[in-house]
Amino acid sequence: MLSSHNNALKMAAEITDPFDLPGPSERPGLRDMDASMRCTICQEFYDAPVTLSCGHCFCSLCIRNSLAEKPECPQCRKSSSDVHFRPNPTVEQAVEAWKAARPCILKLLKETADLLSRANAAPVEARSSKPVKKRKRTQSVDSVASIELVEPQTAIKSSEGESVREGASDSLSSSQLNPLTTYVAVGCPICNKQVLYCNINTHMDSGCSKHVVSRRSSQTTQATRWQGIFTGDNNSKGKQKSSGSEDSDAPLPKLAYGTMKEKAIRERLVEHGLSTHGDKAALVARHRQWVMMYNANLDKSEKNRKPLKELRKELKTWEDGSKSKKVIVEDTVAHEVHSLPGHISCPHFSLIQRKYRSEFTDLVEKAKASSSAHKPPSVPISSPPLETTSDDADVVPDSEDEAPK
Amino acid sequence: MDARLRRVTREIADCKNDKTSSIKIETIDESPFHLKGSFPGPEGTPYQGGNFEIDIVIPESYPFQPVKMKFITKVYHPNVSSASGAICLDILKDAWSPVLTLKSTLISLQSLLCSPEPNDPQDAEVAKHYMTSKASFEETATYWTHIYAGGPGSKDAKQLNSGDDVAIAGLEHTHVDRFVELGFPKAKVVDALRRLNYRGNNIRNIPDDRVIEELLK
Numbered sequence: 001m002l003s004s005h006n007n008a009l010k011m012a013a014e015i016t017d018p019f020d021l022p023g024p025s026e027r028p029g030l031r032d033m034d035a036s037m038r039c040t041i042c043q044e045f046y047d048a049p050v051t052l053s054c055g056h057c058f059c060s061l062c063i064r065n066s067l068a069e070k071p072e073c074p075q076c077r078k079s080s081s082d083v084h085f086r087p088n089p090t091v092e093q094a095v096e097a098w099k100a101a102r103p104c105i106l107k108l109l110k111e112t113a114d115l116l117s118r119a120n121a122a123p124v125e126a127r128s129s130k131p132v133k134k135r136k137r138t139q140s141v142d143s144v145a146s147i148e149l150v151e152p153q154t155a156i157k158s159s160e161g162e163s164v165r166e167g168a169s170d171s172l173s174s175s176q177l178n179p180l181t182t183y184v185a186v187g188c189p190i191c192n193k194q195v196l197y198c199n200i201n202t203h204m205d206s207g208c209s210k211h212v213v214s215r216r217s218s219q220t221t222q223a224t225r226w227q228g229i230f231t232g233d234n235n236s237k238g239k240q241k242s243s244g245s246e247d248s249d250a251p252l253p254k255l256a257y258g259t260m261k262e263k264a265i266r267e268r269l270v271e272h273g274l275s276t277h278g279d280k281a282a283l284v285a286r287h288r289q290w291v292m293m294y295n296a297n298l299d300k301s302e303k304n305r306k307p308l309k310e311l312r313k314e315l316k317t318w319e320d321g322s323k324s325k326k327v328i329v330e331d332t333v334a335h336e337v338h339s340l341p342g343h344i345s346c347p348h349f350s351l352i353q354r355k356y357r358s359e360f361t362d363l364v365e366k367a368k369a370s371s372s373a374h375k376p377p378s379v380p381i382s383s384p385p386l387e388t389t390s391d392d393a394d395v396v397p398d399s400e401d402e403a404p405k
Numbered sequence: 406m407d408a409r410l411r412r413v414t415r416e417i418a419d420c421k422n423d424k425t426s427s428i429k430i431e432t433i434d435e436s437p438f439h440l441k442g443s444f445p446g447p448e449g450t451p452y453q454g455g456n457f458e459i460d461i462v463i464p465e466s467y468p469f470q471p472v473k474m475k476f477i478t479k480v481y482h483p484n485v486s487s488a489s490g491a492i493c494l495d496i497l498k499d500a501w502s503p504v505l506t507l508k509s510t511l512i513s514l515q516s517l518l519c520s521p522e523p524n525d526p527q528d529a530e531v532a533k534h535y536m537t538s539k540a541s542f543e544e545t546a547t548y549w550t551h552i553y554a555g556g557p558g559s560k561d562a563k564q565l566n567s568g569d570d571v572a573i574a575g576l577e578h579t580h581v582d583r584f585v586e587l588g589f590p591k592a593k594v595v596d597a598l599r600r601l602n603y604r605g606n607n608i609r610n611i612p613d614d615r616v617i618e619e620l621l622k
Contacts, residue, residue, distance in 0.1 A: 042408055
């Protein structure tokens with residue numbers, strides 16, 4: 001009992017949740033901030049966040065699992081499917097920044113709390129420590145405020161070591177000199193020719209002669225791009241898809257396992273370098289989980305994606321986990337079957353079926369024998385109305401033939 | 406670590422941390438997937454003042470499959486089986502969503518006590534009682550709260566002594582006594598009258614012959 005409690009405590013220490021942060025009365029917004037960075041299904045920080053058509057956001061793998069059970073948004077119950085997913089890199093970035101900033105904030109909060117308690121414990125020293133405490137307090141408040149103001153990109157930077165204040169000033173200068181708009185071609189207001197935005201002033205100063213972007217070159221590149229889309233590129237992409245190349249960005253399609261032969265599923269597994277061990281149900285479960293994990297991985301921004309090797313390892317741990325669960329389930333089922341012989345519910349059915357197979361086949365044979373014995377008298381009763389149409393009359397002898405078999 | 410275990414641990418901690426909520430969740434044995442929840446009966450209902458305990462079993466594929474809950478405390482309610490504690494509530498069946506938590510589900514159970522749905526009953530006899538005479542139903546529900554959930558007794562507590570099977574069945578002493586005087590055992594009379602819903606206006610629809618017939622079965 002005691003050891004399990006210790007384990008629970010250990011786990012609790014390992015698991016972060018919004019309650020690590022002070023409530024709204026002490027530090028407004030902090031706890032809610034932490035909560036809003038978490039998936040409502042797994043309650044972890046978003047991993048590969050995707051947005052549904054209704055606007056709600058979940059971890060890709062969580063929502064894929066949920067939609068497999070029921071095709072609706074878990075939050076608002078609007079019908080949804082994985083074709084409506086849009087990866088949400090903005091949230092992904094914000095989560096990354098928050099994960100990095102969180103320990104800093106917790107540390108700052110702890111330091112202020114320590115200082116406060118020390119000041120309270122030693123009232124004689126209070127006068128000398130008061131200014132320090134005040135400065136600390138305002139500092140932490142400032143830093144929190146500036147984190148909210150800082151743009152996501154610079155927030156990551158600041159958490160990597162630079163002070164938060166520097167990050168804030170960075171963001172100001174970078175927004176003034178946005179690299180994206182600098183290299184955009186714009187029409188010159190005098191001569192109407194295309195000029196890069198950063199060169200527009202020197203272009204006009206030179207009497208509309210310098211820095212003109214040659215239209216022809218851009219047209220040709222456009223043409224080649226279109227050509228690429230319509231011919232070569234597209235073909236090669238299609239081939240990559242079908243061969244399941246590792247660099248391909250295309251999500252794996254869901255398969256209709258019911259119509260597939262075991263061999264075909266095995267081939268698919270081999271294609272992805274997965275084990276082909278086990279019966280058909282195991283193969284299908286493995287492939288289904290792989291497709292979900294693979295596609296969820298694609299919903300991350302490219303730099304965060306896991307290598308396929310790691311995904312395969314995760315699939316294995318998932319399978320080991322579900323196997324051990326199954327063993328437990330079968331144990332309890334066996335137990336329940338003994339204690340409640342009359343009670344049959346779905347999960348027990350296969351087990352009972354296996355256990356009483358011989359009795360079942362006996363019963364089926366008896367039933368067949370009795371039904372064929374009862375058949376002859378029933379045929380004359382049903383046949384007169386059927387004789388009116390010739391089509392139906394054809395069907396009756398068929399069923400008669402089948403019954404004795 | 407297993408995602409299910411992480412989520413459940415978080416949910417238990419969440420309930421402990423939330424000082425404003427009256428919902429409690431605790432472990433029963435070593436397993437973190439078999440829990441006991443409890444909440445106070447809602448104010449202004451027959452369940453007021455009682456403390457209701459819920460048996461919680463977390464399935465393998467939680468949170469994608471609904472959590473299994475049933476009342477440990479006996480409750481007199483149309484949507485709760487008075488014998489087994491089984492609950493008829495949509496979110497515990499097909500209306501489950503993985504964003505629901507143990508806490509939010511327990512809050513839903515609490516509000517189920519406020520608003521019974523006799524048209525979709527779990528316990529047909531209780532539902533009949535509710536439809537026939539709401540006042541009599543509430544008296545019985547209050548009595549059950551008093552003896553099973555530790556709630557305060559009703560106003561006429563003198564009549565309702567602890568463990569009174571007539572009151573538990575939601576029947577009147579005068580009716581039961583009338584048939585006991587005919588020589589039938591009391592337990593049998595209580596059972597038959599309960600089954601026939603011998604309450605309020607419904608008594609007019611049940612002739613004495615029908616009751617005797619039921620008693621002689």
